[in-house]
Structure formats: C-alpha cells, structure tokens
Amino acid sequence: MVKDTVNRKRAKVVTANVVSDVEKELHISDKIFQAEKPTGTDNHQKGWFCAAICSDGSLFMDEADTPVRILEILSGAVIAWVDFRTSDFEKDARIAGTLLGFSDQLISSLSGESRLLYEDLNTEMGLKLPSIQIRLHEHPDVQTHTTLLLLRRNLILTIHPMDVDRRFSRLRRYSSKVLQKIPIDASPEDKLTVLLIRIIDQNNDRNFEHLRQIEEHGDELNKRLMNPETPRTILGPEIYGMKHALISYLNALWETVDVLHDVRYGDAEVLSDNTRLLEQVGLLAEGCKAANRSG
Numbered sequence: 001m002v003k004d005t006v007n008r009k010r011a012k013v014v015t016a017n018v019v020s021d022v023e024k025e026l027h028i029s030d031k032i033f034q035a036e037k038p039t040g041t042d043n044h045q046k047g048w049f050c051a052a053i054c055s056d057g058s059l060f061m062d063e064a065d066t067p068v069r070i071l072e073i074l075s076g077a078v079i080a081w082v083d084f085r086t087s088d089f090e091k092d093a094r095i096a097g098t099l100l101g102f103s104d105q106l107i108s109s110l111s112g113e114s115r116l117l118y119e120d121l122n123t124e125m126g127l128k129l130p131s132i133q134i135r136l137h138e139h140p141d142v143q144t145h146t147t148l149l150l151l152r153r154n155l156i157l158t159i160h161p162m163d164v165d166r167r168f169s170r171l172r173r174y175s176s177k178v179l180q181k182i183p184i185d186a187s188p189e190d191k192l193t194v195l196l197i198r199i200i201d202q203n204n205d206r207n208f209e210h211l212r213q214i215e216e217h218g219d220e221l222n223k224r225l226m227n228p229e230t231p232r233t234i235l236g237p238e239i240y241g242m243k244h245a246l247i248s249y250l251n252a253l254w255e256t257v258d259v260l261h262d263v264r265y266g267d268a269e270v271l272s273d274n275t276r277l278l279e280q281v282g283l284l285a286e287g288c289k290a291a292n293r294s295g
Contacts, residue, residue, distance in 0.1 A: 045085070045166065051175035052080035053182075061176050067099065074100070074155060079182065079191045081175060081199070082157045083168050089161040093148055100157050102126075102150045110148060117255060118262035122269045124152040127259050129200065130252035131164045132207045140214050140245035144252045147203060149196070151270055153188050156195055171202045193272035196263070197280050204256065204284060208291055214245055253288045260285035 046063040050070040054060055060073050067082075074080055082100065086092040090112065097107040102124055109119045110126045117128045127149040135141040147160040147167065160167060171178070182194050221242055224230045263271065264281040272278070 045169055045172070047085050049083040049168075049172050050074075050080060051172075051179055052077040053179050054078065057184075059176055059179065063172070067096075071099070077154055079179060079188075079195060080155050081179075081195060082155065083172060084157065084159045085162050085164075086159065087162045089146070089159070093159045096159055097148075097150050097157065100150070100155070102152070102157070106150065117259050118266065120266055120268045124150065125268050125270055126150045127263070129203050129259060130207070130255045131160060131167055131203060132210045132249060132252050133164060134210045134213050134245070134249075140242065142210075142214075142245045142248040142252075144248065149199065151192060151196065153192070153270055156192065156199060158199060167206050168199070168202060171199065187272070189270060189272040190274055190277065192270060193274070193277045193281075196271070197277070197284065200260070200263075200281075200284055204287060207253065207256070208287075211249065211291055214242075214249060218242060250292050253292050257285050257288045257292075260288070 046065055048064045048067050048070060049062070050064075050073060051061045052059070052073050054073070055076045055078055060077075062069065064070065067084075070082060074082070084092075084096050086096070094104075094107050094111055098104065103121065106119060106121050106124050106126050108114075109116055110128055119126045129147045129149065130144045131147045133143040133145060135143065143163070145161050145164045147158060147164070150157040150159075158168065178195070178198050182191050186194070221238055224238070225235060260281055264278050264285070267273070
C-alpha cells in the first residue's frame with residue numbers, strides 16, 4: 001500500500017513536469033494553449049474539443065481554450081476524437097500533433113508543401129482532406145483549405161484553420177451519440193474506422209453544400225447570358241470566373257476520392273479490414289464521384 005502511494009505520487013510529479021514542459025514550449029499565452037477565440041457567429045466554439053469513451057464506459061465531451069484536461073482524458077480513453085481549430089495552421093498543426101503524441105516523421109510527411117495526402121506508418125497514420133470554402137463576389141471564389149487527420153489506435157485528431165466554416169460544429173454537438181453507437185465489443189481498428197467514416201462524411205457534406213452555391217450562381221449567369229442587353233465585356237470575365245471556380249472545386253473532390261481510395265485499399269494496420277466498413281468508405285468515394293459528374 002505504501003509502495004502504491006509512493007508510485008502514485010511519483011506519477012503525479014512526472015505528469016506535472018511533462019505538462020509544465022509542454023506549457024513552456026507552447027507558451028500558454030500563445031495561440032495553441034490559449035487558443036484564439038473565433039469572431040463573429042463562431043464565437044461560441046472554442047479552439048479545442050474532445051469527445052471520448054473512457055475505459056470505465058463513461059463519456060467525456062468538452063470544449064476548451066487549452067488542451068490540458070484533454071491530455072489527461074486521452075490517457076484512459078478507449079476511443080476519442082479531438083478537434084483543433086487554429087488561425088496559424090502551418091505552425092500550430094505541427095505543435096498540436098506532437099503534443100498529442102504523434103511522431104515528427106508522420107507530421108512532417110504531411111506538412112508544408114508536401115503533396116502527400118496519405119501516410120501510413122503502421123502504428124499511426126495521417127490523411128489530408130480538402131475543405132472547400134466559397135466566397136461569392138462578382139463570381140464564385142473557391143478556396144481549398146487543408147483538414148489534417150492524424151490517427152492512432154484509439155484517437156483521431158483533426159486540425160483545420162479557422163478560415164474554414166464551422167466544418168465540424170454539428171459533429172461536435174452530436175459526437176456523444178456518434179461514439180455511443182460504436183459497438184462496445186468492436187475491435188479498436190473497427191472503432192477507429194467507424195469514427196473516421198463519420199468525420200470524412202461530415203467534411204464531404206459541407207463540401208457538397210458549396211456545390212449548390214456554384215450551381216445557384218450558374219443559374220444567375222445563365223439568365224444574364226440569355227439577356228441580349230447584357231454587355232459582353234461583363235459576361236466574359238464572369239464566364240471565366242465561373243469555369244475557374246468549377247475546376248477548382250472538382251479538383252478538390254478528386255483529391256478526396258484519392259484519399260478515400262487509399263483508405264479503402266491501403267491495408268493500414270490501425271484501420272479495420274472489415275469488408276462492410278470498407279464498403280462504406282467506397283460509398284463515400286462514389287458520392288464524391290457523383291458530385292464530380294453533376295459538376
């Protein structure tokens with residue numbers, strides 16, 4: 001009993017020292033430990049979010065400005081999703097990934113100018129998904145941002161810039177139900193794959209919504225094309241802008257298809273080899289292809 005007490009005290013000291021070192025490295029007053037509060041309609045959504053099923057079967061779900069509590073929860077989680085939004089994606093993605101225990105090799109392979117969309121290192125893996133944004137001016141301005149997913153046995157970490165719309169706000173809200181629907185007796189690989197499918201599906205849904213914006217703008221452009229009084233000097237740039245927006249959008253969808261193909265056929269160790277689950281991944285890819293054909 002005395003020995004156990006001593007060990008627990010030592011563990012607390014070690015944990016405190018680790019957290020202290022992390023705080024020094026990340027400068028608590030800086031962006032990652034004191035995540036910037038979004039502005040406008042997003043001001044209710046904090047930078048860090050975690051939903052997890054703990055080893056005792058209890059559910060944890062919380063938003064925070066710092067990841068301190070989240071780090072404590074992850075050590076005893078059976079399955080967990082952590083979402084992080086940042087205004088400095090290139091810098092903070094690397095720090096956040098390292099903080100949550102992912103290797104520098106994995107993060108570096110998917111960071112910066114790397115064109116890799118999928119990396120599998122057996123015990124951990126990473127994906128890059130395009131998150132599409134559209135700003136409507138004279139013509140649609142399609143902007144593609146990166147959503148980075150880092151995975152290991154019991155955790156999926158998503159990192160995306162604040163420039164992206166509230167991509168996972170709905171999933172944050174209902175994540176407890178998503179986790180509770182995962183069978184308790186499922187293998188760790190099956191659990192992780194079910195959660196991954198749900199996250200990718202949410203990202204795809206938001207991307208598809210932006211296709212509707214392009215289609216609506218296209219309808220307005222067609223009306224102007226049918227009007228003989230519309231100046232050609234106006235129509236030329238608008239037609240070019242419309243085509244450019246559509247090409248940018250379709251390129252982003254094809255990137256998603258490529259990632260989903262790798263997920264389905266890549267035989268990653270941390271993901272399931274269950275045929276039914278892999279077929280669901282295939283259906284996500286087919287949905288993207290169908291959107292491409294409609295575009």
